[in-house]
Amino acid sequence: MMEPASTRLRVGVIGPAGFGGSYLCVELIDRGHHVVGLSRNPQKLGSHALYEPRPVDVDNASEAELAKAMSDVQVVVCEYGPHTAGHDGLRYMPFIESVRKIILAVKRAKVGYFVMVGGAGSLHVPGGDGICVADSKDFFLAYRRAIADSHAHVTYMEERLGPLGASLRAYRNARLALRSGGGDEDGKAAARTAVEAFEAKIKQDPAGGFIKAARASYMFFDGNTSFDWTYVSPSALYRPGKRTGHYEVTIDDLPLRGEPKGDNALDGRLMGVSAADLAIAIADEVESRRYKYQHWSATSDLSDDTPAPSYVTLDP
Numbered sequence: 001m002m003e004p005a006s007t008r009l010r011v012g013v014i015g016p017a018g019f020g021g022s023y024l025c026v027e028l029i030d031r032g033h034h035v036v037g038l039s040r041n042p043q044k045l046g047s048h049a050l051y052e053p054r055p056v057d058v059d060n061a062s063e064a065e066l067a068k069a070m071s072d073v074q075v076v077v078c079e080y081g082p083h084t085a086g087h088d089g090l091r092y093m094p095f096i097e098s099v100r101k102i103i104l105a106v107k108r109a110k111v112g113y114f115v116m117v118g119g120a121g122s123l124h125v126p127g128g129d130g131i132c133v134a135d136s137k138d139f140f141l142a143y144r145r146a147i148a149d150s151h152a153h154v155t156y157m158e159e160r161l162g163p164l165g166a167s168l169r170a171y172r173n174a175r176l177a178l179r180s181g182g183g184d185e186d187g188k189a190a191a192r193t194a195v196e197a198f199e200a201k202i203k204q205d206p207a208g209g210f211i212k213a214a215r216a217s218y219m220f221f222d223g224n225t226s227f228d229w230t231y232v233s234p235s236a237l238y239r240p241g242k243r244t245g246h247y248e249v250t251i252d253d254l255p256l257r258g259e260p261k262g263d264n265a266l267d268g269r270l271m272g273v274s275a276a277d278l279a280i281a282i283a284d285e286v287e288s289r290r291y292k293y294q295h296w297s298a299t300s301d302l303s304d305d306t307p308a309p310s311y312v313t314l315d316p
Contacts, residue, residue: 008032008033008034009033009034009074009075009286009287010033010034010036010072010073010074010075011028011033011034011035011036011073011074011075011076011077011286012035012036012037012038012054012069012070012073012075012076012077012111013025013028013035013036013037013038013076013077013079014038014039014058014076014077014078014079014080014102015038015039015078015079015080015081016035016037016038016039016042016045016053016079017037017039017041017042017043017044017045017311018039018079018081018311019079019160019240019275019310019311020079020117020234020238020275020278020279021037021039021077021079022045022311022312022313023275023276023278023279023312024077024079024278024279024282024283025037025045025051025314026279026312026314027276027279027280027282027283028283028286029048029050029051029314031283031287032050033050033283033286034050034051034052035050035051035052036052036054036069036072036073037051037052037053037054038054038056038058038069038070038076039055039056039058040055040056040057040058041055042054042055043055044313045313045314046313046314046315047314048314048315051314054069056069058080058098058101058102059094059098061101062101063101063104063105063108064105064108066101066102066105066109067104067105067106067108067109068109069105070105070106070109070111071109073109073111074111074112074113075111075112075113075114075115075286076102076106076111076113076114076115077115077117077282077286078099078102078114078115078116078117079117080098080099080102091209091210091213092209092210092212092213092216093213095210095213095214095217096213096216096217099116099217099220100220103220103227106227107226107227111227112228113228113229113230113286113289113292114227114228114229114230115229115230115232115282115285115286116217116221116229116230116231116232117232117234117282118214118215118217118218118231118232118233119210119211119214119215119233119234120133120233120234120235120236120238120254120297121133121134121211121212121214121215121233122134122214122215122217122218122231122233122295123233123252123253123254123295123297124252124253124254125138125139125253125254125266126253126254126256127260127265132215133215133236133254134211134212134214134215136266138264138265138266138267139236139254139266140202141199141202141203141264141267142264142266142267142268142269142270143236143237143266143270144168144171144198144199144202145175145267146236146237146268146270147168147237147239148168148171148172148175149172149175150237150239150302150305151172151305151307152239152240152241152302152304152305152306152307152308153237153239154168154169154172155307156239156240156307156308156310159310160310167198170194170198171194171195171198173191174190174191174192174194174195174198175191175195177191178191178192178195218231218295221295222295225293228289228292228293229292229293230285230289230291230292230293230294230296231294231295231296232278232281232282232285232291232295232296232297232298233295233296233297234273234278234297234298235254235255235270235271235272235273235297235298235299236254236255236270236271236272237270237271237272237273237302238272238273238275238278239272239274239275239302239308240274240275240276240307240308240309240310241272241274241275241276241277241300241302241304241306241308242274242276242301242304242306242308243274243276243277243280244274244276244277244300244301245277245280246277246300246301247273247277247278247280247281247298247299247300248298248299248300249281249291249296249297249298250296250297250298250299251291251294251295251296252294252295252296253297254270254297255271255297255299256269256270256271257269257270257271271299271302272299272300272302273297273298273299273300273302274300274302274308275308276308277298277300278298278300281298
């Protein structure tokens with residue numbers, strides 16, 4: 001972990017009151033940086049002498065309007081997430097268009113450094129012959145199994161997704177019932193049926209539109225030296241959790257543990273990072289620019305499975 005910077009920065013954060021953005025803003029402010037929150041409702045984060053909420057509708061603002069909102073900051077961190085309603089596939093183009101617009105605004109405003117927080121989908125699977133996570137035949141089943149094994153992660157998904165999170169809880173409970181070895185045969189059969197039905201849906205339609213859009217957004221950056229950037233993809237099991245203060249970085253590849261086993265080469269091998277620890281990693285990068293022009297991920301210790309807040313706010 002880097003020591004706090006002696007030079008205080010003005011940092012624009014797109015999506016300051018969201019999941020990752022709220023943790024990042026608190027981390028930056030705790031280090032003494034001045035944070036400008038850029039979103040439709042940035043005041044949701046709370047108030048602080050070092051926090052300036054600057055309302056802007058990223059989805060509908062023009063490139064010029066976004067550039068004006070960024071005109072006085074030295075670094076911009078994009079924690080943007082789309083708000084388009086409807087089927088997940090409908091979010092592909094809005095997300096790509098908004099990221100394209102944000103990059104053009106960053107260049108127009110002559111922002112010194114741009115930190116893009118994308119998804120794990122653009123990371124490469126080690127040993128996968130260059131295949132990205134979003135295209136992996138093994139990833140999504142391993143991912144669902146891994147998050148179902150975490151009470152903290154399932155709790156987070158319930159808060160975030162509502163009914164979809166409830167189906168994940170039912171899947172977790174069925175898996176636990178099968179592992180326990182107890183219960184009557186009818187109960188075991190019902191649990192087995194529930195697990196098989198849930199996993200069949202994953203195999204049928206593994207990657208949603210937003211995951212593919214986040215993967216595609218990296219193409220705006222790869223090999224582009226017309227502005228200074230870094231692209232961070234959170235590791236697979238990204239969730240609220242304990243702030244350990246320590247993290248490990250990998251470049252381009254999906255962080256994994258151990259050797260492949262079983263039919264699914266990624267089963268039991270996925271790693272994660274807490275929102276608090278990823279905020280540390282991003283804040284370190286804001287200060288150091290160590291990974292300029294690089295695509296990286298970070299992992300931290302998630303052994304504490306206690307549910308944590310999905311969002312944090314500034315102290316009054």
